[in-house]
Amino acid sequence: MARERILVIDDEPEISELIRLYLTREQYEVYTAPNGQYIEEQIRSFCPDLIILDILMPGADGLELCRQIRKWTNVPVIFVSCKAEDTDKIVGLTVGGDDYITKPFSPGELVARVKAQLRRQSMLPGHNRPKTLVFGDLTVDLSAHEVKIGGQTVPLSATEFSLVVKMAEQPGRVFSIDELFDLIWGADHMGDTRTVMVHISNLRKKIEPTPANPKYILTVRGVGYKFSTAAD
Template identity: 35%
Template sequence: MIKVLVVEDDTQLVRALKINLQARKFEVETASDGGNALRVAASRKPDVILLDLGLPDMDGIDVIKRVRESSSVPILVLSARHTSEEKILALDAGADDYVTKPFSMDELLARLRAAVRRREIPAPADAVSVVTTDEFTVDLIAKKVRRGDRSVRLTPTEWHLLEILISNPGRLISQRQLLLDVWGPTYSEHTNYLRVYMAQLRRKLEADPSHPRYLITEPGMGYRFEG
């Protein structure tokens, strides 16, 4: 059973989420503030987190950063903050998706299922299992990245994006295709998501992120991996 941690201080919304999630056979844990959310996330190891940003004790952005210090669990933000700047801030901190309140329960559940699928999809049996460059090594089967002698922690969305590019060396993948494959049809025009996540990947993997050697942008078109 998939375990969902709902971090929200609106008791009515928590109740609605819990009813809808349990009706679809999800196991639900709840926390009404950031401190409790971090404790539950550490002890209960949820498969996905639904996180409100406006918590009574700390900003949700700080919760995301703290979770990302030790976990790659998918994090879906639920927030009344609707500006592009707020969304990019949350994504840059390590969130995997951003849902603006008020939202459709069906859409939220679809995004939650997509986040879980992204984490669980195995690599094809006939795919190249390890890709090595001068800067980093990607193990597509173990879903691990190393740079020199250290492990590089990626969020599930960062991994999915990197996996698509690495699995298609030299091939230009259009912005629209990446958005459809990683985030789904709702996000097919949200090219700012790609800019944020590619910047994050370059900071983690490239020797000179401002002049990338491996994760290449074709302006207005898409991205490609050059091995």
């Protein structure tokens, strides 16, 4: 069985080496880079299953790199940063990140988050699921791991796609924010449930004709969200 591959981009050699050592112990294949100068070539040649990306780097920062990464792949991206403000985390998730961890962090926490992202990724698509889910002009293709609006592919992060699948597989069911967080990130994940709201907001901007008046992902006030059966 091939080992899962992780690309680490961080300009601090000590941090990169620490991450590499801990992930290698977990039997992952790890490639490190000091910056994203050759990010497209790195992705195409190494074919990572997950990317760990520092935000504050000379040249193109991690946020800009993530925007570029999303042009070529939707594999999970975990940001690492010394910036701990909520607004910084929201920006990171908005540009396509799947998770955000603040420096200094414990290696064990990072490993746990990596495992959670890869575990979730491996569950898509499932063997007993239909190949496609269709709601009007929106199509969720589980085999191709993509969403289309009117036949046009919409670039989604791995987390955004997981959220769409979880809700679209059970249209009309109301999911609480805590429930969605547990389903996507895992009940033992050490994150903030407000992350769900950020990703929902991102999704609406990408798949809703009018994000302020959504027809697919509806808010159930005081409870959570549901995928509308009226969308078709």
